[in-house]
Amino acid sequence: MDSLITAIRVVPLEHYLVLSFLLFSIGMAGALLRRNILIVIMCLELMLNSVNLLMVAFSAFHGDAGGQVMVFFIMLVAAAEVTVGLAILVHLKRNTDGVDINTLNRLKW
Amino acid sequence: MELLALILIPLAAASVLMAFRPAAGTARGLALASTLLTFVLTLWLWYTWGGETVIGIAKDWVPAWGMRFVLGYGGIGLLMLLLTGLLFPFIIGTGYKQPVGDAALVNALLLFSQSALFGVFMAQNAFLFYIFFELSLIPIFFLLLYWGGEHKRAITIRFFLYTLLGGLALLFSIAFLTLQTPAPHSADFTALAALDLPMDTQLWLFWTLFLAFAIKMPIFPFHSWQPETYTMAPTQGTMVLSAVMGKMGLYGIVLFLFGIVPAGTAHWQGFVITLSLIGALYAGVIAFRQDDLKRLVAYSSMSHMGLMSAALFTMNAYGISGGLYQALAHGVLMVCLFYIAGMLFLRTGTNDMGRMGGLKARMPRLALLFMLVVGNAISMPLTQSFPGEWLMFNGLWQLKPWMALVGIPLIVLGAVYMLYAYQRVLLGTPGETAGLELHDADGEEHFLLVPLIAITFVVGIFPNTVLHLVDAPVHQLLNLFPPLP
């Protein structure tokens, strides 16, 4: 365990920061640009996971377990969230066969 | 206790009308009875008044924000109470000959507004004042919305928002002022008047306060809601608006501007007086070419209001007393004029003077009544309006002679448009109305107009009965003012 932490600490914190920001941004970009709702959801997951990465890194550098606990919670909640999301998506697919995000435009103004 | 009664009696009557929706006759009877009762009550207050400020009731409401339920009255407040008490029976009485709509509802609304107005004139706490100030608006909103003339919806909303704009500005100022008072905060006028605000604060505070009252009166250039509202509102609504509600503006000026931001007021004095006078002349000139009688009266009212506010802002004894005295006179005048306009509409089915004319031959009594009212409108001596005008011009000249000289053409303008209107309506040969079956002013109408006209003359001959109300308070007020530069 300690070895793992030291291993993590080999890489300076900044790199983790940058990396997770990159991931976060990629996720965001994907969420914005992609049409297919499934992919959008994945991108959202990506954003969450970038955060996870950050958490882990921080907890390692702080030598505090809280961060890792948090990561578990995040995964948990993310799973629940996605479940719900997918369920809703399935309904949508049933009612309008299609998962194109642009079909969602009945509600406006 | 009787102060509370002033608010509760109309409220109770209104609630009864709302709840049981009695038949027209009963409704009017009840409304009339309650207003007469309140009138007697105000008279009694007048009779028992000893010349000092009376605090009738003082209860904590929300101490945290200085909200207290304090009712009381000094001479000025009493004058306004008398005005309200005196005029409402007549305004209700108007409904007999000139019914507006569902009598129960209309009278209920009128009574609501009366109750709120009494509140405004008795509130000794700025917050309380504001609450009544706004509440008095809501009944009028419905009167307009239901029984207004053409475009009533748009006009109603415009009127409502415009006046509320002023109201919110007032609320803002009150909140600010309350926080200036030493903790525990208090919004009582006494506490606010005790504040010694720095000049720069007073300078902007003056405007946030003045806006509310300028819109209410209304003063040029905040008047654009007024003419069409007065024209389109049902007669009774117009009466309440012009005869009583406009006076809330004057009253507020004395209460807030003079009482709380005297230095700021003194600083803007010249500017505001100029505005008021311009407005007065502007309205007076415009009134001349109006074809719609109600609109003409609306503009004449605006013209008078301009002069009154100008006089108030002279901040000297003659000006203030004259302006306040005139408030009463103007109230009576407005009720008379709008009632006569209503009578004419009732008979000819129009407000367009171009389509009247030559009515005198068939309605000599109405002509006589109208002439007497016109006499008051152009402030002939021995009518109510003259002493007020005399005092106001004294005040203006005392401050700056040119102000009086700018204002004096009003006495010509008044004669011009009033006599022109009189001629177009009554004199000459019958126009389109020739065919109509017209009946002269009847008993009920005399019953309503004659007392008012009598008051005009009695007060005109013995103005001291009213003047002594404002004399002492105004002099107390004057002590607040900073020495004029």
Place this chain on the structure above:
Amino acid sequence: MVSTDLLALLVPALPLLGTLVIGFGRKRFTANSGGGLATALVAGAFLCSLLLFLRHDGGTRIVHLFNWITLGDMNIPFAFQIDALSLWMMLIVTGVGTVIHAYSIGYMHDDPRVATFFAQLNLFTFAMLLLVMGSNFLVTYIGWEGVGLCSYLLIGFWYTNPDFNYAGRKAFVMNRIGDMGMVMAMVLLFLQFGTVNYVPVMGQAGAMSPDNPLIITATLLLFLGATGKSAQLPLLTWLPDAMAGPTPVSALIHAATMVTAGIFLLVRSSVLYDLAPYTQDIVLWVGVATALFGATVGLFQNDIKKVLAYSTVSQLGYMFAALGVGAYSAGMFHVTTHAFFKALLFLGAGSVIHALGGEQDIRKMGGLKNTTKTTYITFLVATLAIAGIPPLSGFFSKDGILAHTFADSPAAYAVLVFAALLTALYMFRLLFLTFFGSYRGTAHPHESPKVMTVPLVILAVLSAVGGLLNIPHVFGGNEWLKHLLATASEGVAAEHLDLPVSTEYLLMASTTLLVVLTIWYAWTIYGKKTTLDGEPAGMPFLKRLVARKWMLDGLYAWLVEKPFGWLSRHLFSFGEGKVAVPLTIGTGKTTLGLGELVRKVQSGNTSFYLFGMMAGVVVLLLITLLSA
């Protein structure tokens, strides 16, 4: 024995009573009952005044009724001032008033609204009495406005005629223009002296140095008021139009009493004017100019009443000229005599009109001296009086004015003499065209009833002997009226005329001679006319100008009425229609439009929402970071 105060109270109270009784019972009163009552009441007022006059001991008595306007240090009592001046005016008003009331019974006999007429006539008398009796400017102002209103009502008495209504309105508004000055003067004096009661004001003013701006301003403002009421330039065009009213009204209001209010006011405040020579000059020249104006225009009028109206204007001019040179008593004297003979002239004219069934155009008259004898004789007397033929009243009063003017300003004197000649000319033109020659009309002339002719006779006598009231020293007189008024008015007391007696004789002789010549000239032109074709075409410019009243009406229409109407219309259509209201509505509409716009941002597209959120967050982020 009735107390003086009660008498003083009765004088205005009686006419007021008449107004109320007749006014409210106007359905029940006939010409005879109503007229009779009205006349009786005014006569009663006259008797009271007479009693007061006889009791008068040369002092000034203030009859305090009640405090009218009291506020702080302001106390304006409702009180009467009984002194020689007011008494004299009361006598004129009620005396002439009584006669004219009586006359009206006959003249208005067949009018359906005769009761209303008498009510209003009484109301006028009441107001006029307040005007002259008031012990301070404000009470005077009550009457001042009151007579204005009455004149408005009576001019427009036959209200179905739009022209008459217009004339009434014109009269009132022009008076109001003058009243602006009056009010301002009162305010100024009050703020200066802390009171508007005549006695203290004059007392304090007397102590002030002459020529100080305050006094000059005050006097000028007061004079503005006077010009309005007394139809002086430039506010005179209302008076000729006022002839729209029934003839007795013209006689009472627009000849004998109301129009002299201005003179009364100036005499009342003579102290101020003596302190303001500048103002006096202005008064003098305005008076002179008006006198000339009236006389010239009078020459070309063909409506019998219009001629008299312009003659009134010019005679008022004389009076103001007198005041201008500080000859207050002369002015008042002329007021008196003028009241007699001008009232007589109007009533005579009325009688003629009555005789011809409403005809007013002198070109359609002529030769009436045989058919309407009484009228003719009395009219002749009045004409001679106004022309200034000794020993009739007009001669003395006019001569007084001329003498004083000569002493003060020969130029003005010259103009006034010229005007006097013109007066003779147009008056005799009127006389000849009306009563001489042969009848050119179609009606059947007949003499008026007694109730109308008797007043004529009374007035004729007065116009004849009225001169005795104030016979100058040169005729061994003692100037009774002057001494009387001197007790009431410092101005009169201060009068002095230092002319060598010889000069005075010379002036009188020359003037009289010229007048006689003028009359002869008039006879040659108009004396034997049997037909009359209006003025010959192609008049010289000046003549046309004069005939058109010096374009004064046109000037007003062009300078005041049209611009005012234009302003009113455009302020409404532009100021309100294009600025004020649109501004309000515009604000509202813009906001709503904005709302519509912002609402459309909610496009319903999820990607866009995501983008929006991100963009917003980024923007916020940047702002917060940059502002750090």
Place this chain on the structure above:
Amino acid sequence: MSALILISVLGVLVLYVGLFGRKDMLAPVGILGVLGAIALFATGWHIPHELLGGMLEFDGFSTGFSLAMLAITLLVFLFGPDYYARMANNVAEQYALMLFSLCGGILLTAYNNMLMLFLGIEVLSIPLYVLAGGKKYSLRSNEAALKYFLLGAFATAFLLMGIALLYGLTGSFDMGVLAKHIAEAGTGSALLRFGIFFVVAGLAFKLGAVPLHFWVPDVYHGAPTLVTMFMATVVKMAAIAGFFRFVDITGMPDPLARILVLLTLATMLVGNISALRQTNFKRLMAYSSVSHAGFMLLALLSDSGTEAGNGADVGRTLLYYSFTYALATAGLFILFIIAKRANNGDEHHQIFRGLFQTKPWLALCGLAMLLSLAGIPLTAGFVAKYQVFLLAIGAGWLKVMGFGVLMALLGIYYYIMVARELFMASEEPVTFTVSPLNGLVIAACTIGVLLLGIWPQLVGVWA
């Protein structure tokens, strides 16, 4: 804690009741449970206590908010049976999900630790995603749900990012530590700025503050009306409570203040302006909720931390404001549902026409609640706004406050437009059917609004 457990257990219980097909028992059970929870909270009154090692802290503020939310939930449940009468099955889930979501809300009022903040928000949100999609076969419902989900997840990511950064700064999720760190180290570090920023973004999303408000109108519009009502009231209160806690504990460091000003201005402006021409009542209420979020933010803006300054007052004000707002909104939504039924499904505000002619008292109730939202005197809404004004002025935000006043004027406009409809005659006769229970609920809301307007201390008595 006990209350929290009770509510979650209650949710499960309701599910079981549904399992046994006792549809008629759902609401009563729920109501009883909620009452029980209220009782529990009431007993825990005035006794601040910590849970989970200080992760949750129930003080007067959170107790008050929890009670208020429970009370509103009670109203929702009272109306529930009527609303779900036509819905054949899965009714139990609806109630249960609301209860679960309520748990999240309660967490938000009491969290003292960013982990709890995160959990609270998620527990609050996830059931809502489902609820929003409650009408399985209604496309609008699906769309609303999905939009809500996508945008919500997006915002969650922001929140988490923020939390992570703050964690990176302090090495702890405990708010106290964070506050201490700020107090000592000041607000210099970029981590702190970014962290706070992202957290605020996440919270602002829940509150529906501009520019993170895009979901509000669509979701309010698409979701089943009862759910909309729940979102507009309970969720709103939870969100503002959570937001307040964060601001209050961190004691409004300077970057936070700057963000909040912008948020406030933008929210008040957009919320009110977009509502002006809105005729669909549900969307109108959505925008109104945005604009009210703006006013609450104004109050929040004036907060300077409980220790240092007026935190307690702000908390009180927010509670008063959000509760009265919720009351009026709830009442109006019920009125709306009634009117909507009477006009077979139309959602434009003309559907209120003729109400005064047929059911005057109902119209008057509606008027009272609208006036309260508009902030006209003698209604709770007015007092609430006034408190906000007082706070803003006290904190010296005069200009922002002046802007707020203008926006309040706009607000009055669109509420009055609806009020106008209440009193207009309808073209063709409409029959509004009101069950006594519904009438009672509406009356309760109205009375509450008026009572609180006339006697504001009613809410202010705790703590």
